[in-house]
Amino acid sequence: MPFSLHFSPTPLITAPSPLSKPSFLVPYYHTLHAPKSPLCSSMEHALTHQGKQEAFDLRPEDSQTLPLGLRRDAMPSHVAVIMDGNRRWARLRDLPVRSGYEAGVESLRKIVEICCKWGIKVLSVFAFSSDNWFRPKVEVEFLMSLFERGMQEDTGIFFRENIRISVIGDLTKLPKALQELMVNLEEATKNNTRFQLIVAVSYSGHYDVVQACQRLALKAKCGLIEPSDINVSLMEQELETNCTEFPHPDLLIRTSGEFRISNFMLWQLAYTELYFAQSLWPDFGEAEFLKALLAFQQRQRRYGV
Numbered sequence: 001m002p003f004s005l006h007f008s009p010t011p012l013i014t015a016p017s018p019l020s021k022p023s024f025l026v027p028y029y030h031t032l033h034a035p036k037s038p039l040c041s042s043m044e045h046a047l048t049h050q051g052k053q054e055a056f057d058l059r060p061e062d063s064q065t066l067p068l069g070l071r072r073d074a075m076p077s078h079v080a081v082i083m084d085g086n087r088r089w090a091r092l093r094d095l096p097v098r099s100g101y102e103a104g105v106e107s108l109r110k111i112v113e114i115c116c117k118w119g120i121k122v123l124s125v126f127a128f129s130s131d132n133w134f135r136p137k138v139e140v141e142f143l144m145s146l147f148e149r150g151m152q153e154d155t156g157i158f159f160r161e162n163i164r165i166s167v168i169g170d171l172t173k174l175p176k177a178l179q180e181l182m183v184n185l186e187e188a189t190k191n192n193t194r195f196q197l198i199v200a201v202s203y204s205g206h207y208d209v210v211q212a213c214q215r216l217a218l219k220a221k222c223g224l225i226e227p228s229d230i231n232v233s234l235m236e237q238e239l240e241t242n243c244t245e246f247p248h249p250d251l252l253i254r255t256s257g258e259f260r261i262s263n264f265m266l267w268q269l270a271y272t273e274l275y276f277a278q279s280l281w282p283d284f285g286e287a288e289f290l291k292a293l294l295a296f297q298q299r300q301r302r303y304g305v
C-alpha cells in the first residue's frame, strides 16, 4: 500500500526542473561564490528567535489547534529527532526489518503533520548516519529506495501544504537518481514558508564540522578571509544547517530508550534541551510528542548565563 501524509488524499505533482548547479556537486564553486544566509551564535539565536519566526507565515488554523496545556508562547521553533528503534519494532512483531523502516516513515509523516498543526517551524530528522553505510547491503539499498519512494509520493503534499524540504549530509555517496530527486525537491520547495523538514542523510556531526572547516580553510587559502577572522558566526555560515533561517534545535527527541546523541548535529545541539522517550520510533505518536513538548515547556533555558 502506498504511504501518504494524512492531510488529505492528493494526486502526485512532479517537482519542477533540476538545479543548474547543485551545491554538493560543485563544492568549490559553492564555497567561493554562493551567498549564504548568516547565522549567529546560540545566545544570539535565543535573542533573535522571535523576529526570525515572524518571517514565516503562521496560518490562523495552525494556532487554534494546540492541545490543552501546551503553550503557544513556549513552543520550540526547531525540533530534532533521532528516529531510533525501527528494526526492534519489526523484530518484536516477527516482521522483516523493512517493515520497521516503513512503519518509521508513517510515524515521521504523522509528526510532520502535527508540527504543521501546532506551529512548529522546523523538524530535523536523522534518517541515515554516515555509519549506517556499514549496515548489510540489502538494508542500505532498501533505505535508499524508501527515501526515494517517500519523497516522490509526498511531493504533492509538500507543495499544497507549503512545506520546504532540505537535505543535509554527504549526498555524493547516494545513488545518482536519489541525489537528483533531493536537489530538485529542495530547489522546488525552497520558497515554501509554513514548515521546513530537514532530512539528514549520510550525515554525522563530525562530517558537518569537518566540511565546514574545509570550506573555511579554502576561503583562507584563497585570501577571502584571515584565519583569525574565524569565529562562531563564520563557522555557522558553513555548517549544513545554514539551509534554515531558524535557530539550532530547541529540543532533541531520541526514541527507543537509548541515551546517546550518536554523532547527530554535534555543534548545533550545544544548548538544545534533550528528551529521551522509551517508545520505539514507529510507536511514537501524538500523545508521546505532546509529552515531550510539555516536558520541554517545563525546562528553564539559561544558555550558561
Ligand SMILES: CC(C)=CCC/C(C)=C/CC/C(C)=C/COP(=O)(O)OP(=O)(O)O
Pocket (backbone or CB within 6 Å): 083, 084, 085, 086, 087, 088, 089, 100, 101, 104, 105, 108, 126, 127, 128, 129, 132, 146, 147, 148, 150, 151, 199, 256
Ligand atoms: C523518507 C524518509 C525521510 C524516511 C525516513 C525513514 C526512517 C524512519 C529512517 C530511520 C533510519 C534509521 C537508521 C534509524 C535508526 O533506528 P534503527 O532502525 O537502526 O532501529 P534499531 O535501533 O531498532 O536497530
